[in-house]
Amino acid sequence: MKQRRPLIAGNWKMNGSLAANQVLLTGLLDGVAQLATVACDVVVCVPFPYLAQAQASLQDSVIKWGAQDVSAQEVGAYTGEVAVSMLRDFGCGYAIVGHSERRSYHAEADALVAQKTLRVLEAGLTPIVCVGETLQERKAGLTEATVARQLNAVLAVLNTEQLAKIVLAYEPVWAIGTGITATPEMAQQVHAFLRTQLSGLNAQAAGQVAILYGGSMKPDNAAALLAMPDIDGGLIGGAALKAADFLGIVAAA
Numbered sequence: 001m002k003q004r005r006p007l008i009a010g011n012w013k014m015n016g017s018l019a020a021n022q023v024l025l026t027g028l029l030d031g032v033a034q035l036a037t038v039a040c041d042v043v044v045c046v047p048f049p050y051l052a053q054a055q056a057s058l059q060d061s062v063i064k065w066g067a068q069d070v071s072a073q074e075v076g077a078y079t080g081e082v083a084v085s086m087l088r089d090f091g092c093g094y095a096i097v098g099h100s101e102r103r104s105y106h107a108e109a110d111a112l113v114a115q116k117t118l119r120v121l122e123a124g125l126t127p128i129v130c131v132g133e134t135l136q137e138r139k140a141g142l143t144e145a146t147v148a149r150q151l152n153a154v155l156a157v158l159n160t161e162q163l164a165k166i167v168l169a170y171e172p173v174w175a176i177g178t179g180i181t182a183t184p185e186m187a188q189q190v191h192a193f194l195r196t197q198l199s200g201l202n203a204q205a206a207g208q209v210a211i212l213y214g215g216s217m218k219p220d221n222a223a224a225l226l227a228m229p230d231i232d233g234g235l236i237g238g239a240a241l242k243a244a245d246f247l248g249i250v251a252a253a
């Protein structure tokens with residue numbers, strides 16, 4: 001029995017349509033209904049336009065929904081941005097912040113990710129804060145320095161109470177969407193390091209923070225990853241788009 005309740009979160013990225021989502025959501029609802037117990041929290045992070053669809057489909061189920069990003073601003077003249085209050089209007093419980101695709105394709109800096117984290121917490125939602133090194137950084141022996149820099153920017157703006165409410169996701173960039181997974185031991189090493197960093201702020205809060213692994217997690221590698229003491233769940237990209245795969249990971253948790 002894990003100290004922290006596992007969390008399996010799907011990140012649909014920029015995939016889907018009203019019709020395709022309905023098939024996926026129905027498959028997920030049917031699948032969880034067939035499980036004797038759902039021993040983890042289950043979340044799907046959908047594109048903004050489909051939040052209403054997710055809310056309508058999932059509101060009476062154990063599956064929660066969230067967004068893949070959010071604005072660091074509260075309201076106003078920020079064309080194209082989506083405020084956390086808007087996510088709340090659609091019943092979101094979660095928002096991913098600092099995904100590596102936002103960091104690399106949209107030049108999101110550590111300080112911006114920290115501000116987004118704060119906005120999400122202030123609105124009463126749970127931020128899923130992503131950190132992770134590139135292959136180049138890993139090869140240069142900079143894995144810990146990279147994730148520490150990314151994490152510390154966020155920790156710098158949080159108080160202890162807020163710290164206990166975040167979810168952290170370790171996503172080695174070289175494992176995202178590549179089919180290459182970090183071995184359970186490699187992932188555990190970084191997760192343990194991240195927890196030590198959190199402990200530097202507050203040991204008790206650090207013990208409460210779920211640290212998810214993300215990067216080509218699939219039904220056939222999930223159990224070994226999730227068996228590691230500091231791996232408290234998964235952030236799932238590709239495998240979240242097929243109900244059977246996603247449910248296979250939920251079952252492993």
Ligand code: PEP
Nearest residue numbers: 176177214215216237238
């Ligand atoms: C992700 O993008 O968060 C992710 C983990 O993707 P994948 O599972 O496809 O590697």
